[in-house]
């Protein structure tokens with residue numbers, strides 16, 4: 001059984017934020033759209049319960065996010081508990097703890113990771129993230145490529161900061177054996193007119209045109225209909241995916257995700273905050289699976305494309 005929303009979009013995967021905490025302080029952080037810092041965090045058992053309920057609705061893909069998921073001391077346990085319900089379990093991380101954790105995470109059942117890597121220059125990396133950890137992250141990426149392939153490198157491209165590094169990053173991805181994701185800065189409608197957004201927004205459409213010209217092959221993913229470009233470099237072929245959400249109606253029309261906030265609510269869209277449906281209260285009061293399924297159905301029914 002698959003759940004569909006009113007716009008005919010199937011919900012096939014969950015993005016579960018396991019914490020709001022993070023050891024970085026990236027100035028553009030969206031914390032998966034959770035506006036307020038929550039104290040409450042779901043326990044590993046509660047995360048397992050919601051994943052098991054979701055799996056009864058055909059959801060077999062989960063991405064763990066944050067904050068930074070690896071700051072949770074019980075992240076290995078979370079992975080170990082939920083993997084049996086899933087065919088694809090991935091994590092989005094800043095990479096700062098992958099040097100030690102890539103192997104145990106893989107052993108616990110994690111299939112793959114996406115690692116934020118916005119710059120290869122230590123000073124720019126620090127300006128963006130607030131920490132001096134580029135070397136540690138690069139070592140972590142090496143470990144990840146060994147144990148958690150395919151690894152994706154997430155580069156959020158920002159005007160005046162790292163837009164000049166796109167092609168170095170393409171080369172780096174080919175050398176490392178990772179996939180590069182170029183991400184356009186994104187924000188809800190009310191933020192896009194702010195000075196902050198205007199200052200850093202760097203449109204990726206022209207970059208995408210160049211990738212198209214250079215590519216030896218182009219594929220399209222079902223999710224968000226994102227394009228993947230295969231780019232020849234001196235170090236082999238780089239796989240480059242472009243994530244452009246702003247005003248992209250095709251992207252939203254092909255959105256198949258439901259989000260789970262770190263404090264136990266379903267959230268239907270990264271860019272909305274009027275869409276939260278609490279489930280942890282019911283879960284803590286002993287709700288049955290069918291009651292939790294009903295709550296999830298309600299969340300799916302209020303889903304709508306943000307850009308339409």
Ligand SMILES: Nc1nc2c(ncn2[C@@H]2O[C@H](COP(=O)(O)OP(=O)(O)OP(=O)(O)O)[C@@H](O)[C@H]2O)c(=O)[nH]1
Nearest residue numbers: 090092114152154181183186243245255257270271
């Ligand atoms: N608006 C919007 N942006 C998204 C969505 N998914 C991912 N993004 C953007 O893409 C960035 C990277 O996403 P990741 O967490 O690495 O996951 P992903 O690439 O979407 O997922 P996989 O391809 O399955 O690994 C996020 O920080 C967002 O900026 C989405 O559903 N909506």
Ligand code: SF4
Nearest residue numbers: 022024026029067094
């Ligand atoms: S690493 Fe991720 S969660 Fe942490 S501050 Fe940066 S963008 Fe936010």
Ligand code: SF4
Nearest residue numbers: 252255269270305306
């Ligand atoms: S509806 Fe659009 S903006 Fe919202 S989460 Fe889905 S793809 Fe992102």
